[in-house]
Amino acid sequence: xxxxxxxxxxxxxxxxxxxxxxxxxxxxxxxxxxxxxxxxxxxxxxxxxxxxxxxxxxxxxxxxxxxxxxxxxxxxxxxxxxxxxxxxxxxxxxxxxxxxxxxxxxxxxxxxxxxxxxxxxxxxxxxxxxxxxxxxxxxxxxxxxxxxxxxxxxxxxxxxxxxxxxxxxxxxxxxxxxxxxxxxxxxxxxxxxxxxxxxxxxxxxxxxxxxxxxxxxxxxxxxxxxxxxxxxxxxxxxxxxxxxxxxxxxxxxxxxxxxxxxxxxxxxxxxxxxxxxxxxxxxxxxxxxxxxxxxxxxxxxxxxxxxxxxxxxxxxxxxxxxxxxxxxxxxxxxxxxxxxxxxxxxxxxxxxxxx
Amino acid sequence: xxxxxxxxxxxxxxxxxxxxxxxxxxxxxxxxxxxxxxxxxxxxxxxxxxxxxxxxxxxxxxxxxxxxxxxxxxxxxxxxxxxxxxxxxxxxxxxxxxxxxxxxxxxxxxxxxxxxxxxxxxxxxxxxxxxxxxxxxxxxxxxxxxxxxxxxxxxxxxxxxxxxxxxxxxxxxxxxxxxxxxxxxxxxxxxxxxxxxxxxxxxxxxxxxxxxxxxxxxxxxxxxxxxxxxxxxxxxxxxxxxxxxxxxxxxxxxxxxxxxxxxxxxxxxxxxxxxx
Numbered sequence: 003x004x005x006x007x008x009x010x011x012x013x014x015x016x017x018x019x020x021x022x023x024x025x026x027x028x029x030x031x032x033x034x035x036x037x038x039x040x041x042x043x044x045x046x047x048x049x050x051x052x053x054x055x056x057x058x059x060x061x062x063x064x065x066x067x068x069x070x071x072x073x074x075x076x077x078x079x080x081x082x083x084x085x086x087x088x089x090x091x092x093x094x095x096x097x098x099x100x101x102x103x104x105x106x107x108x109x110x111x112x113x114x115x116x117x118x119x120x121x122x123x124x125x126x127x128x129x130x131x132x133x134x135x136x137x138x139x140x141x142x143x144x145x146x147x148x149x150x151x152x153x154x155x156x157x158x159x160x161x162x163x164x165x166x167x168x169x170x171x172x173x174x175x176x177x178x179x180x181x182x183x184x185x186x187x188x189x190x191x192x193x194x195x196x197x198x199x200x201x202x203x204x205x206x207x208x209x210x211x212x213x214x215x216x217x218x219x220x221x222x223x224x225x226x227x228x229x230x231x232x233x234x235x236x237x238x239x240x241x242x243x244x245x246x247x248x249x250x251x252x253x254x255x256x257x258x259x260x261x262x263x264x265x266x267x268x269x270x271x272x273x274x275x276x277x278x279x280x281x282x283x284x285x286x287x288x289x290x291x292x293x294x295x296x297x298x299x300x301x302x303x304x305x306x307x308x309x310x311x312x313x314x315x316x317x318x319x320x321x322x323x324x325x326x327x328x329x330x331x332x333x334x335x336x337x338x339x340x341x342x343x344x345x346x347x348x349x350x351x352x353x354x355x356x357x
Numbered sequence: 358x359x360x361x362x363x364x365x366x367x368x369x370x371x372x373x374x375x376x377x378x379x380x381x382x383x384x385x386x387x388x389x390x391x392x393x394x395x396x397x398x399x400x401x402x403x404x405x406x407x408x409x410x411x412x413x414x415x416x417x418x419x420x421x422x423x424x425x426x427x428x429x430x431x432x433x434x435x436x437x438x439x440x441x442x443x444x445x446x447x448x449x450x451x452x453x454x455x456x457x458x459x460x461x462x463x464x465x466x467x468x469x470x471x472x473x474x475x476x477x478x479x480x481x482x483x484x485x486x487x488x489x490x491x492x493x494x495x496x497x498x499x500x501x502x503x504x505x506x507x508x509x510x511x512x513x514x515x516x517x518x519x520x521x522x523x524x525x526x527x528x529x530x531x532x533x534x535x536x537x538x539x540x541x542x543x544x545x546x547x548x549x550x551x552x553x554x555x556x557x558x559x560x561x562x563x564x565x566x567x568x569x570x571x572x573x574x575x576x577x578x579x580x581x582x583x584x585x586x587x588x589x590x591x592x593x594x595x596x597x598x599x600x601x602x603x604x605x606x607x608x609x610x611x612x613x614x615x616x617x618x619x620x621x622x623x624x625x626x627x628x629x630x631x632x633x
């Protein structure tokens with residue numbers, strides 16, 4: 003992929019151009035946390051590009067928590083509203099990776115015979131400018147899923163900070179078009195800045211690895227999970243779960259929703275809302291039967307979905323190691339420790355296997 | 358119109374089957390072509406929708422029927438509907454019974470309670486080309502004689518119409534003063550099945566009913582020699598979007614709305630809590 007250099011001043015010039023024609027979102031600090039916020043002017047002080055991921059999962063932009071999807075028995079369709087052009091800046095690799103899972107459900111044809119119109123429109127009208135993650139925290143574990151803190155694919159442009167500016171990598175035709183519009187802002191990246199980028203990336207990677215030394219397991223999660231579904235470890239860890247569904251909502255790959263109908267005079271509407279498989283009634287049917295009545299069943303099923311259901315269907319782990327589920331959990335449940343305990347348990351060889 | 362918008366549908370008749378089960382005759386503005394075993398989503402406007410498998414023959418194009426037990430919010434609203442009410446339909450979704458696999462074989466159908474609904478559609482489908490099948494045995498279990506769904510057809514009409522090719526075994530858990538038939542759980546209809554079916558290994562069994570009924574029926578079928586891949590079960594899970602996206606009907610590696618709702622025992626036997 004093409005690597006260019008842009009100076010800090012030119013970068014702000016570029017943002018100035020982008021903000022004129024697009025809604026620009028970037029990570030901004032609110033209290034102790036980072037959130038994607040709308041940026042109206044590209045003021046340099048506002049941008050926090052190289053820490054780890056913001057609180058909101060990237061899915062919020064393409065699969066919002068609340069969306070009207072139907073207005074029935076009318077000829078008018080709710081889909082006629084224009085989708086705004088958006089630039090999302092400072093996306094981290096764990097969130098870029100999460101789009102593979104979401105794309106498989108909402109843009110692909112493995113699950114559904116046709117792509118989801120709202121999702122694909124929002125994806126198509128967004129430009130993703132990612133940036134290297136240089137400040138992983140104690141929740142980050144992308145390396146345990148075979149990933150890195152710096153993006154390799156899935157972005158339009160990627161930023162890596164170097165002295166005096168950024169190395170910009172072009173990742174798509176859309177990204178290429180942005181560069182072509184303002185060609186005079188870029189020069190080609192020389193060996194020095196590229197070497198600096200590699201050094202910074204290596205440091206960050208080493209940091210994530212170090213943070214996860216104690217929870218690392220020998221086999222991939224997807225291999226382990228097949229052999230552990232009846233393990234008592236699930237129940238042990240689920241005892242700290244309070245059934246809040248926070249891990250579902252904040253997870254960038256959790257993609258389940260609830261359809262809800264409403265009525266306004268003679269107009270009938272259907273909306274979809276984020277739903278959470280941790281909640282008691284998620285799989286319950288009208289007659290009351292529930293395939294997962296016990297919290298421990300729902301707790302384990304959530305991770306079975308990520309490391310068994312998705313790999314079986316689309317050969318993807320539906321987890322990117324972003325660590326949001328760990329940071330949000332009021333029961334302090336850490337899925338890395340669940341797998342670590344499963345590994346210990348497995349070495350005893352007692353759990354049943356999925357055939 | 359989006360894929361979440363249902364087709365406007367007229368309720369042209371409401372038939373009371375039992376104290377808590379009704380059959381609705383539906384005429385959608387645009388016909389929905391379905392095959393036996395597939396399901397539809399039925400909307401009560403402004404209230405919500407629920408998944409149901411049509412109980413009518415797929416060969417009847419201008420209408421379809423659904424047989425519904427009143428158990429929850431949407432089904433209660435459905436039970437309040439009258440002739441002429443307006444509802445919505447989406448679908449069909451999921452996979453049909455693979456009739457190509459059934460041809461030339463002895464077919465056993467076992468239904469319990471409102472589980473008779475998809476089996477009626479299947480039976481009418483099979484009956485349409487009855488000579489394609491070697492033999493049909495239709496077993497039906499109900500709680501009491503009053504709870505027999507499609508009573509008139511099961512006890513009389515079908516028995517007369519198909520007497521050469523179909524055997525019926527009808528039982529109730531508890532009889533009453535008028536009942537002269539068999540009394541016993543639906544699994545008792547499988548006793549002495551060799552009188553009807555000559556080759557259990559090659560025979561196809563289709564089972565639909567409450568989970569506990571499907572479980573014990575399956576166990577008995579396995580005992581008498583049915584193959585795991587020849588027992589077809591209806592996995593009625595919480596199908597919602599029908600489009601493979603919402604995740605509610607995930608079961609092991611499957612999505613019931615996409616891969617089911619009919620599965621062979623072979624496909625689902627290792628899924629945790631599969632009978633719940």
